[in-house]
Amino acid sequence: MRYVFKTSHDQDIDLLRHKQDWGWYAALAALLLALPLAIPAYHVSELAFVFVLAIGSVGLMLLTGFTGLISLGHAAFLLIGAYVEAHALRAGIPFPVSLALAGLAAGAIGILLGLPALRLSGLYLAIATLAFSAIVEHLFAHWKFLSAGEAFLSVPNPAIGGVRLGSGIGYYYVALAVLAGSILLSLNLLRAPLGRAFIALRDSPIAAVTLGVPLARTKATAFALSAAIGGLAGALYAHKISSLTADSFDVLLSLKLLMMVVVGGLGSIKGAVLGAVFLGLLDPAIAHAKDYLPPRIAGQSGLQLAVYGLILVFFVLFEPQGLAGRWAKIKAYFQGFPIYRRAMFKRTKAYMSSERMR
Amino acid sequence: MSLLRVDDLSLWFGGVRAVDGVSFDVEPGEVFTIIGPNGAGKTTVINLLSRLLSPRAGRVSFDGQNLLSVPPHGVIGRGIARTFQNLELFEHATVMQNLLLGRHTHRATGFVSEMLFLPHVRAAERAHREKVEAVIDFLDLHRHRDSMVAGLPYGVRKNVELGRALASEPRLLLLDEPAAGLNPEETEDLAFWIEDMVADLGVTILMVEHDLALVNEVSDRVLVMNQGQAIARGTPAEVQRDPAVIEAYLGA
């Protein structure tokens, strides 16, 4: 373990503990910025899609991983963002503004969901989010006003200074920028009082209340932020699929978001990104695997579902700290070599105290 | 003027009178202890004072102002902090984060500036951390500063909860069985800390306790409860001679 000799509070407040890490992240940034110029267009767009997934994942991570509010219907916020983006662009609103509107609209609906959230316990809240998502999807599928009367709502491809932003290299950089922004905002929050309030809500709402955390407002804020980020992801997702139908934002998408968060590691922004990368690699892998499997294992959706489900089960049982946790363990192994002890990461079992009145 | 006045406080659930017409005053700068057999209603009184429960009858005033009109999350803003009998720590956060949450009531930054981490947010963070350092010094938590709470020994966890309450700079500290589960050395430390808190930090303490040695050592006045009612009050010595108290503990 690298030891940090601390002489000022800033070392704790800063985003990165070790000065060398800035170098690593700078190199990563440089790589990501330069990549589109070196690799084929197909891969650029795949990578851009991973960024979009990661944005959604970060949003859900804030809500579920850090505030402990389970949202089983997060796709609803992506849906709202997507449709707002489409309608805004079709109405002639310039691109960056449409994106902001998508985020705000989704955030506003998020507050709406956050308000009932106060009175509902974790379990009922999860079910309520599921019901909410189903209703939203239904509304957008059937309400002519929202779908502009078309079965598939086409999404305009905006351009600034001749560069297309809804596809290709322009899209890549936009997605990367929004992802970087979301990550930065989230990390900032987490080192400030509000982020700590989120964690307090997750770990002990009762103690949080006695320390002055207003449950209602904080939950609503968590929902709003998470929904807004989801809305941004949805708006970008709209460009990727370029013609919208409410079906694209079904329960499967909510599940994918949940998977990213759990597989990545709850309570870690790094985990949110790792989870997105994992999923981004998983889908093409499943598609390729289909070529090698007997034709009886048909039905792409069946195979995908089974794989997702099994992976979720696997991670909950065997890798509860997710990829971020595994990454931390591997890093510790190499840094502490040969003194690495497996017990270093052994979490004392924090037993669930029953929620029931005895 | 008394810091805390409790007048005829009552709470009943169905046929059970958890707290039955309890009245007492707590003076500033004193250590006031509530003792009594299990099920006497002591923790319920604490829960009522921290507004996690609402009484069916009675009045409570803190610093001259009605406390019963304050919502649960407003109590700490009035200057009342508490600890829990069974510890309510933030398990998946570090000791530092737990203590910093004690500062939440002094939060002066809005969420937009926090998202952007503007310079005044950083300055506020530094100030909060300075205060928390004082608490870490006071309770000797240096070694555990960056440890996740979940794996820490029981005595340390109790200290973290105490520290978290102290970090809020309270006027009145409600302690629910602070010595439960502590070994004799730790209990001695606790006694010193209680005295230091009153002398150096100007905190008034209202605690519920079973460890009579500790009660004798630090308390200025004691209230004895049994089956929801206050049956005796006075100095520790007076109360222990009271026949009603003796009967409650030993008799029937």
Add this chain to the structure above:
Amino acid sequence: MNGLAVGAIYGLTALGFVLIYKATEVVNFAQGDLLTLGAFIGWTFIVPLGLPYALAFILTVVAMAAIGAGLDRFVMRPIIGQPHFAGIMLTIGLAFAIRGIASLIWGPQERGLPTPFTQKTSNLGGVLVQDAALAIAAGTVVLCIVLYFFFRHTRLGVAMQATSQNQLAAYLQAIPVKSVFTLTWAIAAAVSGIAGLLIAPLLAVELNLWIIVLKGFGAAVLGGFGSIPGALLGGALIGVAEQLVGVYVDSGAKGITAYVVLLVVLLAFPRGLLGDPEGKRV
């Protein structure tokens, strides 16, 4: 009438997870997929294997019980004691895994379930009623009576009740708590399997039957999550509400009736209609 029948199925599904929730404090999101699995397994016994209905029914129940027990023993047992979230994620994963695997084994096409009461109707005092709906009603009543006697009057049933109320005390009474969990899962899976067999003649044997789990949630929530009679009542309410909406409002809206009812009830009664005493003692 159809509304009540479908509602009974929702109620049975809700029964399944109320059972599991009461015993283990885990919400089983896979309950609907167990229902689907029951329908498919039943189909397999009846159609390709050509067994008589009664035999197929019994075999399906046994198979489902075994599957439920297996799921608990090997998947759920390791996470006993972990926070709720783990259980929720795990059962969601199971739900999708079961659905995916079912689709791989049986393929995505719909089939009908030939039973003594498929597609037949009877005349009940002048009203034409589907035999399948009657079967559901009969089946539900029989099941409830059986379960009632089991829980009240057998040692095993009483032990299960004890476990659901206070695990530590049950353990100290030499009740093997973990085995009770497994038994609970077996029963809940069997109940869902039966529900699947009963609903299939009315709807179809197809993968989307799992959606019923969501309505089942609605039923369970309506009834207050700890209450078995509540679950059935909730199911009936939702079933009837759906039918009414389908007839009087708009057939499209029928699909989301359950969710709307669910949300409205939750907002008004955060603890369910019949109440669910939840809350933490500090």
